[in-house]
Amino acid sequence: MLLHLGTTWLLFAVATVAVFGFFFGTALDAIMKDDGFGSTGNTLLFTLGFFVAVMVANEHGITFRDLRLAVAWGLSGAFVFISVMALIKAGLARL
Secondary structure, eight states, X not given: OGGGSOHHHHHHHHHHHHHHXXXXXXXXXXXXXXXXXHHHHHHHHXXXXXXXXXXXXXXXXXXXSSHHHHHHHHHHHHHHHHHXXXXXXXXXXXX
């Protein structure tokens, strides 16, 4: 799905996800404080997790004919990715 987008649509998708990621990242930064990655770090992790989840779903043969399904997969992947990274950071802080 993402690999078949034109450059303009791909940039538009990345910009849109990054803007929403910044809102979520800022909220997570206020909640997690020192346990988080900062607003910018959360935004980068959110954006990366979103697109990795969509790419992994495409690799497993899941096609997104409905945009809502793609957004659901992407958001789920983003929050799972941020959660896993926060768990890794917390585990490393305890060592």
